[in-house]
Amino acid sequence: MSNPVRLGFTGLGSRGGSLLESCLSMSDVEIAAICNRSDERREQILARVADAGRPSPSTFTDHGTMLSAANLDGVVISTPWTDHVPMAIEALEAGVYVGLEVGAASSVEECWELVHTAERTGTHCMFLENTCYFRDCLAIRNMIRAGLFGELVHCRCGYGHDLRSSLHRTDASGESLAWRGRQNRHRNADLYPTHGVGPMAKVLDVNRGNRFVSLTATATKSAGLAAYAEENLDPDHPAAGIDWAIGDVITTVLRCANGETLTVTHDVSLPRPYSNMFHVQGTGGIWKRTFESLSGGEVKTESAIYLEEESPGHEWEDFAPYQTGHEHSVWEAYLEAGVKNGHGGIDYLTLRDYVRHVKRDARPPIDVYDAAAWMAVTPLTEDSIALGGEPVSVPDFTNGAWMTTEPPVGEPAHEMTADLDL
């Protein structure tokens, strides 16, 4: 592995640009190459790298060319969703450690392809699910390990984010929907499950002693996007009058091999404050996020907890004292050094864990089995909804290895404190 590690970046829209930005301050990372089809966007990124006083990366307009020419240790992929898995597979074939931005799978089959390619090539792929690094979620996992929740029984999560404006954006032609709107136009599914599912799958030890077995999904009617367009768009706007496929609220219930359930909500086309709807419940107590807000890089959360052994009466308590009492070591160090921008600091932690594993060519904390199980929720909910709510089975992408893989192997932030590069 090079020192510093040589990273490439494919797809440099607003998300890709912000991931690159998070890496600019890392002393052990070289922004070695960038890939984007837009001359203007590449120039913007080069200017930003120069401003940061870092060496200028090579520039490419094609992912495959970059992979073969740029001698990369790792590549961060943050393209439109349909390109995620094909580009990740291309990188794995080229022996480049993938950092894959989250998104929806197009099919269960492509999740299998990702898994098979990683297994065949022996190259690693980390799924960059930043929500796994939320301060409260990591403290909750400490508390679970300490036995405070007893035996886990039920979790909830979701993605509640008013995307009505951005889903109506048009593509570069100005004549049809951009890629994310197109997904919502044509697919009735939980299109963005992993921000919720990721941290709860980690809580439930999915793929490490447990697994998702089946799910049912139910969609409401689609009313929010049309109501928004009616109110806000000119009748001749290319996104006006669309017959949206996506239901406003998609409710999914996943069953786990160890008997727990996980309820997942997708809710992006109604007016509402941001929420990941986290909820963890066991024989010893219950925790839930109560208020959340996300604006710019700022994340504010409040949560409530009731632990049978600790809480007075039958009343909810503020989670804040538990947060500090059970702080994850990585957040202790991070808070002391100063939390970076990017979704309340989690973007930096995620990429830091990625870089740390690239440097050692080590199995990532969120691997292809996790990526496959979490991303597959999209096509599987699509199937269940199409079948009127029928339960559908979730493949075991580990082919049985979940039974012998123990937590905390591959756990986000595990032993990470020493390598924060803050």
Add this chain to the structure above:
Amino acid sequence: MSNPVRLGFTGLGSRGGSLLESCLSMSDVEIAAICNRSDERREQILARVADAGRPSPSTFTDHGTMLSAANLDGVVISTPWTDHVPMAIEALEAGVYVGLEVGAASSVEECWELVHTAERTGTHCMFLENTCYFRDCLAIRNMIRAGLFGELVHCRCGYGHDLRSSLHRTDASGESLAWRGRQNRHRNADLYPTHGVGPMAKVLDVNRGNRFVSLTATATKSAGLAAYAEENLDPDHPAAGIDWAIGDVITTVLRCANGETLTVTHDVSLPRPYSNMFHVQGTGGIWKRTFESLSGGEVKTESAIYLEEESPGHEWEDFAPYQTGHEHSVWEAYLEAGVKNGHGGIDYLTLRDYVRHVKRDARPPIDVYDAAAWMAVTPLTEDSIALGGEPVSVPDFTNGAWMTTEPPVGEPAHEMTADLDL
């Protein structure tokens, strides 16, 4: 109809006693008869009626005998669940206006029997779902009618109540579980859906322009009750070591004819504060209960709201100002006169609405079609869980009348203010 109306009470456990208590202060009600098999319990009730300075009721040990002998205008039934429908049917056949305490149906068929009997006899039955009279739920319905939520899309509700201690109680023999524990011992279903479903069905105009079409239900493992027994019961206690059928958390998703979904949670065997988990969401905004507590006769609730047209930024607001701004007229009067005991005042309002309709022999605000659709959630979730989460259809107990029955016909608290008898 007599004046005062002559009411009988069948089943006088703690719940029945408390319902009778709520009627003692009503000037237009005579406690005409009581029915209970226990000599001791009848004596207690007679003493309580005497203490209140009211005439002494006739006493019975058999429901049918009371119905034929006591010349009743109405009868309040609050027996164990399996007796609810059979006793209601007996009363309908006798021409006595039924007030039916809530509970689980044993089968879909008995829900049909209740409907058919009411239709054939022309006698009314009101389902005494007190939660329909919650102050916030009635204000929310005012706000929905005022258009503040736009088109409704999704609701949630549930029954989160730590019943671990009471479910382990033994029956009079001291050797086996009492009736409610027995239900949980033998049935894996949402055994207590109506406290949540009732108010949300009213919000969604179910049976009045809308109806429940189908549902899926998923149960977690059963861990909470066994863990409780292990910790709290002697090994030779008759309720120790039971293999409970009920999953700790049952998640149900109901689909409505008009495209909305309603998620219902049953959660009675884990440590947790009380909650009905109300949540209402439309194209105009979202409301949810955030904190609830129930202790003794006291109910405290807090909720959060975000209305696109009203709320600043993308932030939750405290519901309190909206509560006062959209107060239901019956609660305005009730608050001014002084709220009575009994689940924060809702018991009195429910019984008051019952008495008001008995006096006029009028169709009740919560009728047999509502009772059937809400109670049927129990056997239907039982079916879906037994089938591994398969969607099951919800019968149309109105046989098509839901399409022509307009809200607010039969709406709780409709035009009730003038007859509060406070």
